[in-house]
Amino acid sequence: MPETPENRDREIAAPVIDWYRSAARDLPWRRPEFHERFGAWGVLVSEFMLQQTPVARVIPRLDAWLERWPSPADMATASPAEVVQQWANLGYPRRALWLHRAATEVVREHDGTVPRDVPALLALTGIGDYTARAVAVFSYGDRHPVVDTNTRRVLARAVDGSAHPGPPSRRDLALMEAQMPVDDSAAAVFNAAVMELGATVCTARAPFCEECPIADRCAWLAAGSPATVDTRRKQAAYEGSDRQARGAVLRVLREIAPAGIALEDLLPDWPDPLQRDRAIDSLVADGLAEAGNGEIALPR
DNA sequence: GAGCCGTGGTG
DNA sequence: TCACCAAGGCT
Incomplete structure (x- = not known):
């Protein structure tokens, strides 16, 4: 100026x-x-x-x-x-x-x-x-x-x-x-x-x-x-959101099972199973996880 | 370009 | 308590 x-x-x-x-x-x-x-x-x-x-x-x-x-x-x-x-x-x-x-x-x-x-x-x-x-x-x-x-x-x-x-x-x-x-x-x-x-x-x-x-x-x-x-x-609500589900899935992989876990053992009690599966798919699509043979793991 | 994407502290 | 907010970027 x-x-x-x-x-x-x-x-x-x-x-x-x-x-x-x-x-x-x-x-x-x-x-x-x-x-x-x-x-x-x-x-x-x-x-x-x-x-x-x-x-x-x-x-x-x-x-x-x-x-x-x-x-x-x-x-x-x-x-x-x-x-x-x-x-x-x-x-x-x-x-x-x-x-x-x-x-x-x-x-x-x-x-x-x-x-x-x-x-x-x-x-x-x-x-x-x-x-x-x-x-x-x-x-x-x-x-x-x-x-x-x-x-x-x-x-x-x-x-x-x-x-x-x-x-x-x-x-x-x-x-x-x-x-x-x-x-x-x-x-x-x-x-x-x-x-x-x-x-x-x-x-x-x-x-x-x-x-x-x-x-x-x-x-x-x-x-x-x-x-x-x-x-x-405004930020979308977090509680109950797909983001929350993604966060929960990735937390398990980070802190409990980085080498992999059976899909059936991953958050088995998540309130919305479809949402859990959606989260898994989107994490894989983003390259944040790998899935195969009924297991999911952090990406190599 | 609007919607989506984590996590936790705070007033 | 709970909505708001945080040195954004990608699709």
């Missing part, structure tokens, strides 16, 4: 960055030694795990993962079964498979080095707009807008004056880009700072506006924090 007398008082970069320097949480992937030891691979793994899984649950699993597979080449030697087991209860286990696939793609197509270009990152399995730019920015220090649920919410409030962001769109990238400092390094800090603000202050439910470094220029606060239209899709 060009600095003019008109908009200078609405800029958010400087105060958000200043706030971040004193308020940032000490997270593993923000430590210099993390980058020295694991490089872009460490950032890539952390971003996969952070896709829809809270920070507190990621930290211990990330540590264990990188101890076991400190590079893409190490990861590529693992079997899908090992990967799914190591993923444990982080949720959305397809991400474990995708991370494994991405590692093999890095080895095969990029000589074992996580690529730096956003298009190359986007071409890897399981990497979308958010993760690609997060790696390019937080590992390589390049200048890109990193848009996630936090930055979308912060800008919806501060700039648009809405309590909730609208449906995801390419405009989100442009809006973030427009707020970013020109300098690469400052832009990287800004990206992290806006995410941090959304995660700890400008929260979805009950934001702590009294602690916000840009409360004096927030369009939503200035308008009296109105309840605005909420276009976010």
Whole structure:
């Protein structure tokens, strides 16, 4: 955003960055030694795990993962079964498979080095707009807008004056880009700072506006924090869902019978047998399990 | 592009 | 208590 007398008082970069320097949480992937030891691979793994899984649950699993597979080449030697087991209860286990696939793609197509270009990152399995730019920015220090649920919410409030962001769109990238400092390094800090603000202050439910470094220029606060239209899709009910059945099946395979179990012994008391069978079929279709000869097991 | 995909903490 | 929420991506 060009600095003019008109908009200078609405800029958010400087105060958000200043706030971040004193308020940032000490997270593993923000430590210099993390980058020295694991490089872009460490950032890539952390971003996969952070896709829809809270920070507190990621930290211990990330540590264990990188101890076991400190590079893409190490990861590529693992079997899908090992990967799914190591993923444990982080949720959305397809991400474990995708991370494994991405590692093999890095080895095969990029000589074992996580690529730096956003298009190359986007071409890897399981990497979308958010993760690609997060790696390019937080590992390589390049200048890109990193848009996630936090930055979308912060800008919806501060700039648009809405309590909730609208449906995801390419405009989100442009809006973030427009707020970013020109300098690469400052832009990287800004990206992290806006995410941090959304995660700890400008929260979805009950934001702590009294602690916000840009409360004096927030369009939503200035308008009296109105309840605005909420276009976010609600999550489908989990209790009784196919997802719950899939989770239950995979938990048995992970924790009790990774080498395999007779289908007739798998969750025999599940309330809906048809749903159980549906879960098995879809897990096999996703490559999260293998079935044959009346048995089911983690994929080899 | 709407629907789907886990798991657990929380107000 | 229970609906909401969490550093998304794929089909």
